[in-house]
Amino acid sequence: MRFVYTIGLWGLFLGIVLFPSITQATHVRAGEITTKRISQTSLTYLVTFTAYYDEVKGRQAADQAEPYTFCFGDGSTLEVKRSRRQYINGRTSSVNSYTAIHTYPGPGVYTIGITVPNRNADTKNLPPPATSDQIRFFVSTTILINAALLTNSTPVMLNPPLDSGRVGQKFCHNPAAFDADGDSLAYRLSVPKTSLTDNGCIGRDIPVYQDPTRFSTSSEAGGTPTFTINPITGELCWDAPGEIGQFNFAFIIEEWRNGVLIGEITRDMQIIVTDSPNKRPLIAPIPDLCVEAGTLITQPVTATDPDGQRVIITGFGGVFNVGQDGLALAPGELIQPAYARLINGGIPQPQPATATFSWQTNCNQLRDAPYDVTFKVNDVPNKPTPSLVSFQTFRIQLVGPAIKNLTARPTVAANGRAVQLSWDAYTCGNTGTTITIYRKAGCQVDDLPPCVTGVPAGYTKIAEVASTATSYIDTTTLNRGGSYSYRVVAVYPDVNGGFNGGVSLSSNKACLELPLLSPVITQVTVDSTSANGQITVKWTRPLGLNPSDLSGPYQYRLQRATDLNGTNFVPIATINTTLLPTAPDTIYVDRGTPTSTLNTANSAYRYRLEFYYTNNGTLTRLDVTDAASSVRLAAAPANRQIVLSWQANTPWSNDNQTHDIYRSRSGPNGPFNKIREVRVSTPTYTFTDDGSDTFLADGNTSRVLSADSSYCYRVMTRGQYTDTQLSRLGILQNYSQILCAQPGDTTRPCPPNLSVDSLNCASLSTESLCDQTSFTNKLTWTPGSGPTCDPNIASYKIYYGRYRTDTLGVLSSVDAPTMKYDHSGLSTVAGCYYVTAVSKRGLESSPSNQVCVDACPSFVLPNVFTPNGDGKNDVFAPLHCPRFVSSVSFVVYNRWGAKLYETSGATLAWDGRSSDGVDLPTGLYYYQASVRFALLDKNAPPQIIKGWVQILREGVSAR
Known part of the structure; x- marks a missing residue:
């Protein structure tokens, strides 16, 4: 989830933002807004604006810095006066607090914004620096309000946002953010904001803002300069400033709970960079800690200074319960007591200097999130050289202590099997804490890494009792003679403001073997x-x-x-x-x-x-x-095979054992032969019988299974108790019931080999097939054969398609052993065929070879005819028996190319008349005939015949 801010009208009001019409003294160096819900029954929040003022050049403005307008994000505003002013850094700056109480109308996302006129002068990356005091200061905080969050506070930043840096040296700052609710924090860079008016509610990026790296030439080590923030620790570093001056920048702290973004705060901060031979002090690295609540932590913090100057070590974090101004907060405001102390902190020490972080932890401080403690060291150079700083953050993960002295012993309950668990009284945790009991079978060694809460993998929760309980009797499904391991943990309630759920470290493991007091x-x-x-x-x-x-x-x-x-x-x-x-x-x-x-x-x-x-x-x-069941055998048919499966529900395991398969070819009364020993490894056991027999001690009964026969089986399982006390009982053998089944048969016949009597076009004379209008194709075939084919043929199917591109369909069928078929009544012999064989089980073979037969076309025209009505040669028609003609289109032209006659149809018989029925005179005429034949190719082009014909009249006949 990302909160989105609406920004508009920037260009229209740019001049107003940068150059307010009212000249006003300037003073704001840095600031942020925090919130805290203060009611369990209403959505009422305490809103605090913390501002850091310049008390040197901006003293007059700092004196008059009130009231300011709080914009609560729900459309309402409030003028708020200053409630506190605390001087810091030798009275050169001050921490100022403005607080208001506001009740929101309902759940939602609200952005709280505050504008202060104006920033202090001479901020170099808000150019030109001389006019940075004409830019308004704006910060905002966004909160998510819903019923599930209950009480919630935004994090507070305990380290003031004012520091010094040196040209050429890496500068770092850590806000020492602390979330009293234990929510997760994440950090990202932002841009300082301004607003359009002195009481504006909407912020926008300062358009003249320049990234600090624009004022750098290289990093401290000589590489590319960087300006970054660690998203986890919040350490902001500029490596390294390249110019002296005053700089402002901003970053955002995101607040997350259970994977949901519930708020974010913007901090606008300021540093002053000087150029001097002074080098920053250094803090020795501090390792992160993980300790049980109740542990006294004493952690030395060591600092040195390259220039040999004295240093001051200070500490920041919620564990100190100290605010940004260095003053103690109300008891328990950030954390429940006792509070941490930094012994020898806050005073100048000759280097190497050491301060001791001391914290007596307790169970009231437990939470899921770690505690971040930030140490700051600054040197103490001679005036006027500014002091430089370094930071070191380390994390303390506080975990609930383990429940102590868990023991387990066998006892007798209503069903005779029980385990009595006992442990020491547990005092860590507040109201709602419970104790959860876990168990697993066996007494194997557990891998339990340090500082990992909860129980190792493999344990199952069996019960939950009150935190005041010190014993429990386990009667849940305990196997006689079984061995069991137990662990218990404390489970803390998910309560905002201290506890945030989670579990304690695991107790010691208690393991035992139940005695065998009953039969097996x-x-x-x-x-x-x-x-x-x-x-x-x-x-x-x-x-x-x-x-x-x-x-x-x-x-x-x-x-x-x-x-x-x-x-x-x-x-x-x-x-x-x-x-x-x-x-x-x-x-x-x-x-x-x-x-x-x-x-x-x-x-x-x-x-x-x-x-x-x-x-x-x-x-x-x-x-x-x-309880133990009998073995249940099942069977399913396959192709010339039978698939057996069997199962049993027993307290012993039949896994990883050899099971025997018995088969009878003579029925359920036997005899049964052992045909296979099967090694099985899963709770569902299977075997496929293909008729073979690999156990020959009682004879070889191998033979292919027939789909016409029934076969009977039984299985003998082997099993063993897995518990060490019962495994000595040895291998347990049990037979299933007898089950008879038939194999399936999906064997198909082999495809036949087809041949078709076809015309030999080359051998046909012009008189062949004269006047024949019906044709017959004679099909014959031979059966296919092969070792995997079914030879038991019941019939043959004949498939036919008129054209080569057709999908062939069933034409007819004949019963075996007939292997021929006459396809009669055809107008053309053209067509394609294939044949399939059908077994007695109704399974059809693949198609035979496909055979296609084509026609032998013939169409010859004369060059003279005598349309004189004497009954001899009166029409112009094809000579010598045209064959397989499908259609004819015919056109007649005179010698000058004029079309005289046109016709089309299945035949041609022109009587010498024009298209309008007028007898054409004796003479020479030209024609074009377009002839289509009934061929195999559906899209075969027509035959084009062009020629001349002589018409003779006046009683002359052409012979």
Whole structure:
């Protein structure tokens, strides 16, 4: 999100901006606007304008610097007088505060603006410097107001925006911005602003502003000069000033919360650059810190000066709870106490100088965002040499302390399996803090980097309790004999103004293995497949329980549910036991009950076992096993193949094991041969049977699968418990039900080889096909063959297209074994053909070779005829049997080129008359005939015949 400001009428009022009509003393050096919401029930804000005045040349104007107009961005304004004036820098400057309380009408984005006439004189990059005191000073702050933000304050800048620099040396400034709400801050450069009137509400860039690098020749190291701001730390650096003088520039601080821009402040600041042999002092780098709340931080800050002069080390940041004027703020205004101190700070020291940053942290100061602390060192040269400064910023990430002394021990709950967690009382955090409990399977080593809050990857949240709790009993889906790791963290509420959510460091890891106090199911195998099938269920005795641990008698109660994931468990057997190893009481053959048959053909079944002991004479359930299902096999047809898939829902894992595939070619009663051992690695297991047999110990049954046959299968799975306590039970084997299926067959016939009897045009005489109007094309073909083709042909389809460019369509079909077809009743032999074969399964082959037949055209005209009505040679018509003529266009001309006769049609028979029916006299006439033939090429051009013809009349006949 970017806030947008509307700027207009700049050119019209430029002269007014730069040269106000009222001459007024000038004084403003720098300033910014901050806001703070002060009500939980209304949108009421405290708005503060902080201005820095020139108390030397602008003292008279500084005395009269009030009131000023606050523009609140919602259309309302207010005249505000100065509430505070504090002298700084040896009374050469002052910090001035103007405050107002304003209530906004509703949520929205508001830009607060203030204009002050005017800036102080001699600012070099607002040329000409002599008139910089005629440019109004304008700053603004934009805030986003909505209900979700609750209380919110803009950041405050704790380091005054007035410093000195030296020609040729890198100058840096850090505003020491602090956000009491812990919002994220980002920095970017801007341009100093002005406005059109003395109480203007809209700012605009000063058009004569010049970037500071225009006054530089090189950086301190001799490279290209730069003017930048660090977007994270806010350190603004000019590397390096090239001229002496006074300079103003501006930058913006953006305030972000949860990825949303909620405000931005513009600071307009000023520095004075001198030229002297003085060199700036230096601060030794300080590493960032990450500490638990409650830690006492003692960080030495060391500074030196290349000229050997004394230095003064000062510190800025919200942790000091000190304002821009160096005076202490109201308790807790920026941060909850205790506040940080800079021991030996603020006093001249011979260099190398050391001050000690001391801060006793506590849990009231916890927040997500780190604390930025900025140290400033300035040298103390002899007058009148100005002092130079350097900055060093370091970050302190304050994290919630870990919950201490987490322990875990097994206990008994309603279902017999539980873990009792305990930890020391936790005192960090305010109202709303909770404790979250995480768990993962196993006791693997965790990678827990320093200063990283929360639990490592792999843990799952299982519960959340109040911060006052010191224990929790975990009963959520605990596997008997399983090992589990636990960690707990404190979760802080998202409250503006101190806490900003987040979690503490993780507690120590507590790990344990649950004892085996109950039986464990080891087999659910299908013995027979039918509507009245049979399944064998086996289990162990309680592995970690001795008969003397609990009083008897003891009892197993077996329950069954339908389907792989069934939960409708019903009791099917009650078995008393003495827990003695010799007792045959850990196996049950389920054949169904009188009211509930075991349809193993249609369903999988799921079992669980309850274990009871005697407590005060009453049978009491100690535990219940994890449920285990039978293996369910499914099949799908493929081309001459069958795709098998199987699954089971068991507490042991069948992954990364070898499963056996059995096949019967003789039906569900067998015999079954093992045909393949399949190594599987995923919870859904598949195998495609192509008829081969790779397990030859019980015989080789390899043979291509036929789509006309049915094949029966069963699968034996292998699995193992993954927990170390149960893995010693070894490999667990279980059979699926028997399932029969047929393969599909998508094999197509091979395409036939086609031939068509066609005319030999070269061998035809002019008398051939005379007077023939109906033709026949004779098609014959031979079947195709190949190792991948289906030889079982049921019929053949004949496809035909009249022209070469046509899409061929079905003409007819013939049943096999016929392999010929006469295409009769044709007006022309021209056309294209192909043939396909259709298998007995209805699958059609690819097309055969395409054969195209063309016609043999013929059209010959005489050169004399006698239209005298004697019935002999009375018309002008083609000679010698014209062949395959589609149409004729005919035109007759006299010897002078005049058109006498014209006709068109399927035939030509001219009777010697003109177009208007007048007999033409004996004589020589010229003609042009355009003849189209019924050929294969639909767009074949016509044959053009040009010639002459003699008309003879008066009873003369041409023979």
